[in-house]
Amino acid sequence: MSDPASRKVIEIGPFHPLLEEPVGFSLTVEGERVVAIDARMDYIHKGLERLAQERTYDMVPILLERICGICSVTHSVCFCHAVEDLLGVEIPARAAYIRTILGELERLHSHLLWVGLAGHFIGYNTVFMWSWKYREPVCDLFEMLTGHRQNSALPIVGGVRRDLPVEYFPEARRILDELAGQTARLTAAVLDDPVLSARLRGVGVLAREAALDFGVVGPTARAAGLATDVRRDEPYAAYAEVEWDLVTRDEGDVFAKAVVRLLEIAESIRILRQCFDRLPGGPINLGTLHVPRGEGIGRYEAPRGEDVHYVRSNGTNMPERLKVRAPSFVNIPSFKASCLGAPLADVLITLAACDPCYSCTERAVVLQDRRGGPLPGAPELLAASRRRTAELARELGRPPDLELE
Numbered sequence: 001m002s003d004p005a006s007r008k009v010i011e012i013g014p015f016h017p018l019l020e021e022p023v024g025f026s027l028t029v030e031g032e033r034v035v036a037i038d039a040r041m042d043y044i045h046k047g048l049e050r051l052a053q054e055r056t057y058d059m060v061p062i063l064l065e066r067i068c069g070i071c072s073v074t075h076s077v078c079f080c081h082a083v084e085d086l087l088g089v090e091i092p093a094r095a096a097y098i099r100t101i102l103g104e105l106e107r108l109h110s111h112l113l114w115v116g117l118a119g120h121f122i123g124y125n126t127v128f129m130w131s132w133k134y135r136e137p138v139c140d141l142f143e144m145l146t147g148h149r150q151n152s153a154l155p156i157v158g159g160v161r162r163d164l165p166v167e168y169f170p171e172a173r174r175i176l177d178e179l180a181g182q183t184a185r186l187t188a189a190v191l192d193d194p195v196l197s198a199r200l201r202g203v204g205v206l207a208r209e210a211a212l213d214f215g216v217v218g219p220t221a222r223a224a225g226l227a228t229d230v231r232r233d234e235p236y237a238a239y240a241e242v243e244w245d246l247v248t249r250d251e252g253d254v255f256a257k258a259v260v261r262l263l264e265i266a267e268s269i270r271i272l273r274q275c276f277d278r279l280p281g282g283p284i285n286l287g288t289l290h291v292p293r294g295e296g297i298g299r300y301e302a303p304r305g306e307d308v309h310y311v312r313s314n315g316t317n318m319p320e321r322l323k324v325r326a327p328s329f330v331n332i333p334s335f336k337a338s339c340l341g342a343p344l345a346d347v348l349i350t351l352a353a354c355d356p357c358y359s360c361t362e363r364a365v366v367l368q369d370r371r372g373g374p375l376p377g378a379p380e381l382l383a384a385s386r387r388r389t390a391e392l393a394r395e396l397g398r399p400p401d402l403e404l405e
Contacts, residue, residue, distance in 0.1 A: 006030050010344070014043050021358040025351070032344050037336060041361050052322040057083060057157050057291055060319065065151045067324065068360050070113065071302050073099075073106045075309070075324065076155040078300035081236060082311040083157045083319075086296030087289060093238075093280045095159030100238040101145070101275045102152060103300075104268040108179075109138045110303035111261040111268075114355045115186070118258060121349050122199055127190065134182045137175045144168045159285025169276050176276075180269050187262040200255035203342070204350030207252055210337035215330045218305020219260045220354045224252035230301040242274040252338075254353040291317070302327050304355050326360035 007030050014022040022043035028036035048067055052060045061076035068075065077099055084091065091099075112135035119127025139149040145164050146152035154160045190196055206216070211224035221228050227248050231239040247263040249256035291313045298309040305327030312321040331354040338350050 007035065012348075014040070023356075023358045027344070027347060029344055034339055034342050034344060034347055037339050037347075039332065039335070041332070041358055044359055046359075049322045049324060052319055054318065056317045057289075057319065060322070061155050061157075062151075062153050064324075065153070067326070068357050069150065070110045070357065071106065071304070071307070071326075071360070072151045073102045073155065074300055074302040074307050075326075077103065077237075078298045078302075078307045078309045079311065079322070080155050080157050081298030081300060082296040082309040083291060083298075083313075084296070085298060086294045086311060086313060087157075087291065089158065089286060089289070091159045091286065092283045094163075094282045095284045096237045097275050097279045098160050098164055098284065099155060100242070101164070101272060102154060103237065104271050104275070105138060105142050105145075107268045107303045108265060108272075109135050109142070110355075111265050112138065112183075114261060115190075115258065118254075118349070118352060121352055122196075124196065127186070127196075130182075130186055130189075134179060134186065137179060141172055141175050144171065156285060157291075158287065158289050159283070161285070163284050164279075166279075173273070173276055176269050176272055180266070183262070183265045183269070187266070190258060190262060197255065200253065200258065200349075201251070202253055202255075203346050204254045204338045204353055205252045206334055206338045208250075210334065211252065214334040214337065216305070216334050216354070217327045217330060218302065218355075219257055219264065220305065220331045220334065222246070222248045223256035223260045225250040228306075230299050230306050234299055236300070238275060238278075239271075241278070242271050244271050254349055257353045291315070304328055304357065304360075305331060324360075326357065328354075328357040328360045332356045332358075332361065 007028050010027045010029055012025040012027065014024040024040040024043070026038045026040075027034050046066070048063060052063060055063055061079055064075040064079050065072035112131050116128045116131030116135070119125065119131065142152070143149045145168060146154055146162075154162055206214075206220065206224050208225045211221050211226055216224070216226075217228065225248060227246055229246055230236070231244075232246055244267045247260050247267065249259055293315045294313055296311045296313075298307075298311070300307045300309075307327055308325040310321070310323040310325075311319050314320040334354060335351055338353075339347050342350060
């Protein structure tokens with residue numbers, strides 16, 4: 001029987017060695033068993049949706065590359081998809097292939113980063129070192145083709161800003177061939193390791209029904225038996241013209257999420273090889289475009305899952321409204337299904353298994369007065385903070401440092 005009197009609350013964050021960004025988790029435990037969990041993710045607000053209203057359509061993709069340090073191509077291309085949906089245009093074939101190359105390179109380095117961190121979280125640093133060593137040539141290839149290891153500034157509405165340097169394609173193919181062998185050995189090592197299997201199988205299970213209830217996306221959904229992927233369900237760029245397989249598992253545990261990402265690495269390499277071999281000629285963008293009044297929706301399969309951008313135009317050269325729904329926004333809450341009843345030692349690896357990006361979920365805090373009265377403004381909040389500081393100082397027997405107005 002559950003004993004509420006024996007429950008304790010453990011706070012993790014907002015700053016913790018295993019959290020790359022500030023987020024606060026409150027775990028209610030009975031002994032070593034987690035019986036309740038909640039999270040606070042409003043420590044970061046960069047205001048990029050508002051800043052986009054003061055940038056031209058040509059500048060917004062560069063701004064949105066700063067939403068996430070890993071998914072820069074994701075957000076810039078997804079925004080372009082939304083505006084192109086509003087315009088009702090199709091980008092040139094060469095631009096479509098270039099966007100596909102950028103997206104799959106990003107998926108490679110994102111999945112390899114996650115696999116390495118997962119190994120580090122459970123103390124398996126050999127996997128961490130292997131994975132991050134193999135990730136370096138991917139970032140080098142990104143820099144070789146775009147001039148930067150992460151933020152390429154290539155996607156624009158109607159195509160891409162610059163062409164890829166074809167003289168580097170032979171080196172790109174060599175890197176991909178070498179990476180294919182390395183990641184195949186890494187995948188075999190992870191799948192055959194009895195320690196990893198014992199540590200991760202049956203841990204943090206997200207059942208198919210719970211995955212549907214929470215609306216999870218990406219590898220988190222595919223590891224729970226949901227065959228969903230925007231690249232297949234609503235093909236964009238060159239995905240309808242290349243061959244690749246959708247990777248799914250049915251177990252829904254941490255091990256299944258690792259397997260999905262490892263096998264998707266092989267599929268990304270397969271897609272990239274085809275794109276380099278089949279890259280068509282022709283223009284790389286549609287030139288200068290006027291965006292009329294209207295609305296558009298963009299969808300994109302990020303490494304973490306479906307990304308969605310909404311754009312509203314008032315006919316000027318700047319968007320009137322931008323709304324971003326990153327995949328982590330729906331994946332992170334699923335911990336309420338996968339962590340409850342789990343041992344405390346399994347919680348962090350379960351949280352990490354959905355590859356959360358807390359920066360992607362940044363939102364402003366909204367204050368609501370349940371009594372219907374006026375909401376407090378900055379002066380009232382500041383005065384309340386000063387009063388509370390003085391009360392604590394008196395309780396501690398120390399004179400207050402602030403003069404109250």
